[in-house]
Amino acid sequence: MTNVTTKTGRRVAELTLNNLGIGKNEIAELQNVPYKELEAAGNAAMTQAAKEYGSIDSWGNPGLLWTPVVDSIASQANDIPIMIGTAMTEWTTMEMFGQANKYKNDNRNTWSQEEVNSKLKEWFGNHLETIADAFKQAYPGRPVADVLYVETMLRAPAFKTARLKADQHGAPVYNYMFAWDTPLVGGFAISYHCSELPFVFNNVVMSKASALGGEQAEILADRMSRAWINFARYGNPNHSEIPDWPVLTRENGYTMIFGNECQVKKNHDYKLMKLLVPDHVF
Structure with a gap:
């Protein structure tokens, strides 16, 4: 149901923060980001990560989907x-x-x-x-x-x-x-x-x-x-x-x-x- 790994997910998070100019120790700042800005930063991050890792979406095109990572720890939920x-x-x-x-x-x-x-x-x-x-x-x-x-x-x-x-x-x-x-x-x-x-x-x-x-x-x-x-x-x-x-x-x-x-x-x-x-x- 998903093709996103933990490694890819972390890269998307890193790129999203970079796009927003937020440091990894300033995560709480995400609460203050307007939705449209967060969406744009996240979409750009997913596009970049897909290129870096050669990811393919459900339609066979380069891209990522908003899905849980496939190799995470299920016990967290x-x-x-x-x-x-x-x-x-x-x-x-x-x-x-x-x-x-x-x-x-x-x-x-x-x-x-x-x-x-x-x-x-x-x-x-x-x-x-x-x-x-x-x-x-x-x-x-x-x-x-x-x-x-x-x-x-x-x-x-x-x-x-x-x-x-x-x-x-x-x-x-x-x-x-x-x-x-x-x-x-x-x-x-x-x-x-x-x-x-x-x-x-x-x-x-x-x-x-x-x-x-x-x-x-x-x-x-x-x-x-x-x-x-x-x-x-x-x-x-x-x-x-x-x-x-x-x-x-x-x-x-x-x-x-x-x-x-x-x-x-x-x-x-x-x-x-x-x-x-x-x-x-x-």
């Missing part, structure tokens, strides 16, 4: 609660937005059963039956065609991170899955990357993709935003309008699934993830 999760189709439908008119009329909502069967067979081959069964267990209310959209690039490492956090036996970790389908442009986008944000900030009416969900979207936004507020305040997202959301452990894998109906399931997609990314170590 032992007493900090974490809430971590992803959207069900996250990146898989993002690229389709570039051809929205095409996919508006070519998606799981427009395919015939014969087309669905053909695509499933083409994608999963001899593993189709096993994967389809695992998907039905994870998402029993969804058409099996949705398995073609299930995202693994972020879900697998996010779930692994949650399990590793739980292994610390320190502060709690809560895991979630955003699985709300936007009706936008024929519904092909499902729960795309960042589609949960209007719900988290309770402003679904400001986003066409979420506003189309009407009253149900507003209800979900209220539930989700209250969970995020409670987590920020108390380190615990639970409140009266959602099912009890237990702390995740490696054994239980409890995940809150946010949709028109919110529900908590035990290791709900673990088997599916193991089948879709068999080489991933969870």
Whole structure:
């Protein structure tokens, strides 16, 4: 999830301080730096460090990302609660937005059963039956065609991170899955990357993709935003309008699934993830 090492991170800090004219023994002065100046100094430092170390960002270009260092000491965060999760189709439908008119009329909502069967067979081959069964267990209310959209690039490492956090036996970790389908442009986008944000900030009416969900979207936004507020305040997202959301452990894998109906399931997609990314170590 990150390509930044401790060495690189320290270099970014050094360059940032240099850009601001602050000495290493004057760190407290950062509190007085206007945000825009700090941002500019930090971005310039990241650009310089990327050149020095030949770092590549997520898009294959020279650069660094604002991420935790990969080789740090995880125990430093032992007493900090974490809430971590992803959207069900996250990146898989993002690229389709570039051809929205095409996919508006070519998606799981427009395919015939014969087309669905053909695509499933083409994608999963001899593993189709096993994967389809695992998907039905994870998402029993969804058409099996949705398995073609299930995202693994972020879900697998996010779930692994949650399990590793739980292994610390320190502060709690809560895991979630955003699985709300936007009706936008024929519904092909499902729960795309960042589609949960209007719900988290309770402003679904400001986003066409979420506003189309009407009253149900507003209800979900209220539930989700209250969970995020409670987590920020108390380190615990639970409140009266959602099912009890237990702390995740490696054994239980409890995940809150946010949709028109919110529900908590035990290791709900673990088997599916193991089948879709068999080489991933969870």
